[in-house]
Amino acid sequence: MDLSFLLLTIISRLDGERSIYASYHLLRGKRSGQTLQDVEYYSLKGFFCILPRLKIDVFDGAINHLKKAGYISIDEDSVVYITKKGKEVLHTLPLYRFNGWDYRGREHVFFSRLSLIVQTASYFRADQKSFMPMQNDYDIQLFVKEFLLKQRILDEEFSNQLFQELRNSIEQSGMNGCQKTIFVHRLGGYKHAGWTWKQLSDEMGIKPFTLSLYYIESLHMLLQTISQSSKYPLLTEIIKNIQVSTYLTESTIKTKELFNQGMSMQKISQLRHLKMSTIEDHFVEISINDQSFPIEEFVSATEIAAVVAKSSELGTKRLRLLKEEFPSLTYFQLRLILGTGSRGGAKWISNQSC
Amino acid sequence: MDIKSILLKKFGFEHFRVGQEEVIRNVISNRDTIAILPTGSGKSLCYQLPAYIKNGAVLIISPLVALMEDQVAIMKKNGEKRVVAINSFLAYKDRQRIMNRLDLYKFIFISPEMLMQNNVAEQIKKLKIAFIVVDEAHCISQWGFDFRPDYLRIGEFLKQLERPNILALTATADNQVLGDIINYLRLETPAVHKHSLDRKNISYSMKQMNSEHEKTAWILERTKKTAGPGIIYVASRKRADELAIYLKEHGISIASYHAGMEQEDRAFIQEQFITGEINWICATTAFGMGIHKNDIRQVIHENMSSTIAGYMQEVGRAGRDGDLSAATLLFTEEDIGKTRFIVQNDLPTETEVRHYFNLIKEGSSKNEATQLSGISETGTRIIDYYLERMPMESALLKIKEQKTEKEKQLQNMLHIINGENCIRKSLLKFYGETLVAAPASCCSVCGLGEEDWLFEMKRGNSTRQIVDWADRLARLLQS
Numbered sequence: 001m002d003l004s005f006l007l008l009t010i011i012s013r014l015d016g017e018r019s020i021y022a023s024y025h026l027l028r029g030k031r032s033g034q035t036l037q038d039v040e041y042y043s044l045k046g047f048f049c050i051l052p053r054l055k056i057d058v059f060d061g062a063i064n065h066l067k068k069a070g071y072i073s074i075d076e077d078s079v080v081y082i083t084k085k086g087k088e089v090l091h092t093l094p095l096y097r098f099n100g101w102d103y104r105g106r107e108h109v110f111f112s113r114l115s116l117i118v119q120t121a122s123y124f125r126a127d128q129k130s131f132m133p134m135q136n137d138y139d140i141q142l143f144v145k146e147f148l149l150k151q152r153i154l155d156e157e158f159s160n161q162l163f164q165e166l167r168n169s170i171e172q173s174g175m176n177g178c179q180k181t182i183f184v185h186r187l188g189g190y191k192h193a194g195w196t197w198k199q200l201s202d203e204m205g206i207k208p209f210t211l212s213l214y215y216i217e218s219l220h221m222l223l224q225t226i227s228q229s230s231k232y233p234l235l236t237e238i239i240k241n242i243q244v245s246t247y248l249t250e251s252t253i254k255t256k257e258l259f260n261q262g263m264s265m266q267k268i269s270q271l272r273h274l275k276m277s278t279i280e281d282h283f284v285e286i287s288i289n290d291q292s293f294p295i296e297e298f299v300s301a302t303e304i305a306a307v308v309a310k311s312s313e314l315g316t317k318r319l320r321l322l323k324e325e326f327p328s329l330t331y332f333q334l335r336l337i338l339g340t341g342s343r344g345g346a347k348w349i350s351n352q353s354c
Numbered sequence: 355m356d357i358k359s360i361l362l363k364k365f366g367f368e369h370f371r372v373g374q375e376e377v378i379r380n381v382i383s384n385r386d387t388i389a390i391l392p393t394g395s396g397k398s399l400c401y402q403l404p405a406y407i408k409n410g411a412v413l414i415i416s417p418l419v420a421l422m423e424d425q426v427a428i429m430k431k432n433g434e435k436r437v438v439a440i441n442s443f444l445a446y447k448d449r450q451r452i453m454n455r456l457d458l459y460k461f462i463f464i465s466p467e468m469l470m471q472n473n474v475a476e477q478i479k480k481l482k483i484a485f486i487v488v489d490e491a492h493c494i495s496q497w498g499f500d501f502r503p504d505y506l507r508i509g510e511f512l513k514q515l516e517r518p519n520i521l522a523l524t525a526t527a528d529n530q531v532l533g534d535i536i537n538y539l540r541l542e543t544p545a546v547h548k549h550s551l552d553r554k555n556i557s558y559s560m561k562q563m564n565s566e567h568e569k570t571a572w573i574l575e576r577t578k579k580t581a582g583p584g585i586i587y588v589a590s591r592k593r594a595d596e597l598a599i600y601l602k603e604h605g606i607s608i609a610s611y612h613a614g615m616e617q618e619d620r621a622f623i624q625e626q627f628i629t630g631e632i633n634w635i636c637a638t639t640a641f642g643m644g645i646h647k648n649d650i651r652q653v654i655h656e657n658m659s660s661t662i663a664g665y666m667q668e669v670g671r672a673g674r675d676g677d678l679s680a681a682t683l684l685f686t687e688e689d690i691g692k693t694r695f696i697v698q699n700d701l702p703t704e705t706e707v708r709h710y711f712n713l714i715k716e717g718s719s720k721n722e723a724t725q726l727s728g729i730s731e732t733g734t735r736i737i738d739y740y741l742e743r744m745p746m747e748s749a750l751l752k753i754k755e756q757k758t759e760k761e762k763q764l765q766n767m768l769h770i771i772n773g774e775n776c777i778r779k780s781l782l783k784f785y786g787e788t789l790v791a792a793p794a795s796c797c798s799v800c801g802l803g804e805e806d807w808l809f810e811m812k813r814g815n816s817t818r819q820i821v822d823w824a825d826r827l828a829r830l831l832q833s
Contacts, residue, residue, distance in 0.1 A: 115618075118830055118831065121830075121831055122830045122831060125831070125833070130431050130432065130433065131431065132427060132431055132621065132624070132625065133427075134618060134621045134622065134625070135618070136423070136427070136617065136621075138448055138451075159831045159832070160831070160832070162831055163827060163828065163830075163831035163832055166827055166831075167824055167827055170823070170827075177823075180823035181820060181823050183823070184823045184826040184827050184830075185820065185826065187826075187827075187830060188622065188625065188830070189829075189830040189831070190830075191629055191631075192631075192826070192829055192830055193622050193625035193626040193629060193631055194618070194622045194625075195622065195820075196609070196615070196619035196622050196623060197619060198595075198609075198610075198619070199609065199818075200820075202599075202602070203819075203820050204820065
């Protein structure tokens with residue numbers, strides 16, 4: 001797995017519609033109206049926020065690599081296109097199983113909890129009650145302490161069960177060989193300290209960045225497996241509150257509350273001292289994520305049908321092009337339509353490859 | 355309960371180590387105390403034990419975050435959970451949580467910067483403080499090898515308190531530094547305990563080399579043929595990584611260790627080193643802290659140290675178990691110039707100070723002024739401290755004095771490196787000690803005696819291998 005090819009997959013969906021930096025913001029999980037909207041319009045939820053600390057020079061490097069290879073082109077407005085040659089390699093790319101939208105970096109909290117629990121179980125099995133914890137975050141330590149207090153940790157049965165659950169869920173998750181190796185070697189215990197990224201990279205002959213992509217994907221896969229099964233009671237407890245409980249940004253939640261109380265957009269804007277455009281962003285975000293959003297208060301059913309049909313016909317979700325077709329509608333209305341249109345499945349997005 | 359029973363019950367030791375008991379008795383009897391004890395002699399016991407006899411919390415002022423975090427982790431590991439570290443790296447939410455319940459803690463580690471924040475100081479003033487510990491107390495002296503202006507402010511903070519007693523701890527203090535400690539901390543007729551810094555089980559070698567290449571070749575031979583575990587100190591993070599890779603390619607069990615690594619990876623390396631999964635660590639001198647291992651057999655310096663005190667502290671990590679250990683320092687002619695440049699560059703020049711001063715006067719922020727005048731962060735801290743207290747001309751004089759001092763320290767080190775006298779003797783002389791009897795393995799000048807032990811001991815062979823995932827999981831949870 002390689003950043004360039006990951007980007008090629010993303011770009012294949014944004015083909016001719018968005019600037020090259022849309023994919024950068026996507027990977028870093030920027031919580032702006034534009035990025036949140038892109039995630040929906042182009043079915044990119046899985047990739048959202050998987051690399052929150054991605055550096056711009058690393059990103060640029062990966063993009064240059066794709067340009068040089070002739071897989072993509074970028075026009076003078078920075079809009080990115082996938083080339084014929086790029087399309088030809090698409091089918092050779094792996095099917096990614098990221099689920100960034102649901103976890104947004106919280107997968108690392110899960111792993112830290114697990115790491116400390118495994119370390120503790122391992123040391124306790126060896127009758128070592130005092131050791132240096134590999135995780136020094138207070139919240140992690142507190143969680144693990146509370147978790148362990150509920151378990152019969154002195155009983156070997158505890159670590160046996162943890163072992164069984166981990167082995168079975170890893171098996172079931174569909175991780176590939178590399179991912180299983182990385183995952184278990186990042187865990188450590190008595191007489192078996194964990195491996196650093198550098199050590200894994202040297203030993204496995206895989207670049208550190210690729211390792212981390214494999215690793216993040218494997219966490220998402222495992223989390224998915226655990227959350228969908230009742231066979232892993234210990235792990236189910238460990239993944240508590242890892243999945244994000246609301247997809248809305250905090251500011252949007254406030255706006256939504258006021259809207260639910262019956263306030264108009266103008267009123268909310270005044271009360272919150274926020275620009276009207278920000279409130280519009282919030283409404284688009286709500287319309288995307290909330291099935292019960294009353295879109296008919298803003299646009300008519302006929303308008304929705306017409307815009308959806310046109311968008312499908314032209315094969316675009318670019319606002320500027322649609323605005324030319326529907327001059328009577330505002331940009332805000334168009335965004336609402338595109339947002340709700342993409343809600344609950346991608347029936348009419350199927351002209352996109354992948 | 356008497357102190358011997360506490361020693362056994364709380365710490366599991368039957369006997370005190372040399373020097374500890376006297377210090378502890380002084381602290382218990384409410385006397386200001388200065389303890390100069392060599393690195394690795396169990397300094398922390400000197401405040402931990404009296405804490406269990408006295409009511410109230412112990413406030414421990416410590417200069418380095420890494421050191422502080424480390425001490426907290428060790429104490430927690432040993433079962434004392436009422437311990438906390440307050441420093442600027444603390445996340446806001448954690449800081450709020452801790453500051454609101456400071457009364458929960460028996461041991462409060464704090465950095466001098468935090469002590470200067472009013473809200474923090476206010477909270478501390480509300481506490482009942484048993485006594486105050488100033489760790490690494492030599493940092494208070496501008497003659498010390500790592501002078502920290504923030505330390506001078508400790509004295510100012512103490513003025514606000516109804517003064518509890520103070521225990522000043524350090525591994526290195528000559529008379530000049532000792533005077534500064536007494537003076538700035540306003541100690542009242544302190545009891546001074548000084549113990550020989552001579553570590554008989556460590557042999558000292560200084561080896562002149564012709565090139566960097568020769569050094570690398572020497573280190574390779576050495577790590578191939580002689581006993582670990584050991585630490586190799588290098589000048590930069592980049593070099594630490596490079597050298598570790600090179601040695602690893604030649605079959606040496608080694609990893610680099612420095613502040614540029616993420617926390618989890620650092621913890622892994624430390625654990626691997628302590629359990630013997632890896633035999634060598636390649637570290638920067640700036641980040642040697644945090645490694646607590648008693649059986650370190652060798653410390654190798656790839657470059658010249660800029661001060662004797664710093665050198666002694668790094669070397670002091672070897673042989674805490676009392677068994678024979680070897681310290682080797684490699685240097686080239688060029689190293690001397692390089693070291694001088696680095697040392698002198700730390701302090702701002704007169705032009706830079708004037709520029710900085712004018713920028714501040716014209717209304718620039720401190721950050722802007724620092725950047726525009728090109729002064730290092732340490733440099734700014736020093737200037738700020740002086741400029742707040744004296745006119746610029748005097749501040750400039752102070753900085754000039756410090757430059758001279760740094761050069762003097764460098765000369766002291768050079769004297770030892772180039773000298774024809776016993777290295778052990780010279781090191782001790784620096785601290786005003788006289789060597790009574792040299793051990794058989796003394797130094798590269800007197801002779802190292804039979805060094806067979808170095809070559810005979812079996813080298814830790816690296817058994818670290820990637821294993822099948824299910825096997826590894828079983829080893830962690832089923833063995």
